[in-house]
Amino acid sequence: MSTLGLKLRGLRVKSGYSLRKAAVAIDIDVAILSKMERGERKFSKELVLKLADLYKANSDELVIDFLSEKVLYELEDEDFGLEALKVAEKQLKYKKQKDV
Amino acid sequence: MSTLGLKLRGLRVKSGYSLRKAAVAIDIDVAILSKMERGERKFSKELVLKLADLYKANSDELVIDFLSEKVLYELEDEDFGLEALKVAEKQLKYKKQKDV
DNA sequence: ATTACCTTTGACAAATTATGTCAACACAAA
DNA sequence: TTTGTGTTGACATAATTTGTCAAAGGTAAT
Numbered sequence: 001m002s003t004l005g006l007k008l009r010g011l012r013v014k015s016g017y018s019l020r021k022a023a024v025a026i027d028i029d030v031a032i033l034s035k036m037e038r039g040e041r042k043f044s045k046e047l048v049l050k051l052a053d054l055y056k057a058n059s060d061e062l063v064i065d066f067l068s069e070k071v072l073y074e075l076e077d078e079d080f081g082l083e084a085l086k087v088a089e090k091q092l093k094y095k096k097q098k099d100v
Numbered sequence: 101m102s103t104l105g106l107k108l109r110g111l112r113v114k115s116g117y118s119l120r121k122a123a124v125a126i127d128i129d130v131a132i133l134s135k136m137e138r139g140e141r142k143f144s145k146e147l148v149l150k151l152a153d154l155y156k157a158n159s160d161e162l163v164i165d166f167l168s169e170k171v172l173y174e175l176e177d178e179d180f181g182l183e184a185l186k187v188a189e190k191q192l193k194y195k196k197q198k199d200v
Numbered sequence: 201a202t203t204a205c206c207t208t209t210g211a212c213a214a215a216t217t218a219t220g221t222c223a224a225c226a227c228a229a230a
Numbered sequence: 231t232t233t234g235t236g237t238t239g240a241c242a243t244a245a246t247t248t249g250t251c252a253a254a255g256g257t258a259a260t
Contacts, residue, residue, distance in 0.1 A: 003191075019236060029221060034237060041219085060180065067184030071171050072191060080160065082196070084167030085189045091103075091172060092182055119207060129250065134208060141248085 002039030004048070004065040009037040011055040026050040042070070102139030104148070104165040109137040111155040126150040142170070 012022050019037075023030040026047060035041040048066045052059035075081035112122050119137075123130040126147060135141040148166045152159035175181035 018234075020234085030236080031222085031238080032220075038237085040238095044219090064180045064183045064187055067175060067178055067180060068187040068191065070174050071184060071188045074170050074174065075167060075188075075192065078167055080164045080167060082189065082192055083164045084171060085185055085192065087164055087168040088171045088175075089182065089185045089189070091168065092175065092185065096182070118205080120205090131208080131210095131251085132249070138208085140209095144248090 002069065004043060004062065004069055005037045005039045007062065007065065008048075008051055008055075011051070011057050012037075015055045017054070022051070022054065025054050042073070102169065104143060104162065104169055105137045105139045107162065107165065108148075108151055111151070111157050112137075115155045117154070122151070122154065125154050142173070
């Protein structure tokens with residue numbers, strides 16, 4: 001179950017692309033795209049951006065989903081995942097504020 | 101700058117271990133521990149637990165720091181890091197609740 | 201100044217993961 | 231049957247992570 005995969009598959013179908021055509025358009029093997037859409041392989045940010053562009057979709061939300069999945073992947077089966085996210089958030093906020 | 105590294109170094113010194121002795125105790129090369137404490141290499145969860153045990157420290161906080169650093173590492177230089185964390189948190193909460 | 205510690209550094213090998221390539225399969229529609 | 235669809239698995243290649251080692255530099259005591 002991959003939110004990003006589902007979204008991108010939905011966008012692809014809505015845009016009228018077959019897997020093969022979309023894969024050719026962004027210059028990767030069909031097998032890879034198939035697997036990525038089904039969550040069997042991880043997307044790369046680069047490909048997410050290419051697909052967003054191809055489907056004329058807003059890339060921000062897709063990138064956020066992409067990053068979120070990457071993060072959740074690191075935390076799977078961790079007892080303290082939620083606590084870790086909170087700590088990470090705090091540090092990120094602090095860092096951001098500091099950069100101003 | 102690594103929170104976890106600093107904490108573990110502090111604990112080590114407080115516990116009276118030299119780098120070498122601590123490394124031997126948890127069965128890794130000194131070089132690795134040195135680099136990990138200074139944030140030049142990433143800790144593994146396994147080693148964090150071993151060190152927590154060695155220093156008789158509570159492991160929960162250390163593991164949380166460990167995970168948090170892992171997450172932040174994935175998000176470094178990302179414009180939407182904070183948004184991604186929020187999404188990840190929401191999904192994790194949902195998943196947790198569902199498991200009950 | 202030599203001995204005995206300590207920590208750091210960098211080069212390298214080994215192992216593990218990630219990524220790319222390909223060919224074949226199954227299904228349905230024309 | 232041919233064409234188009236998506237899926238699968240085996241395999242090679244590339245990239246990253248991890249482990250090993252030897253040497254260097256520092257400090258302090260003898």
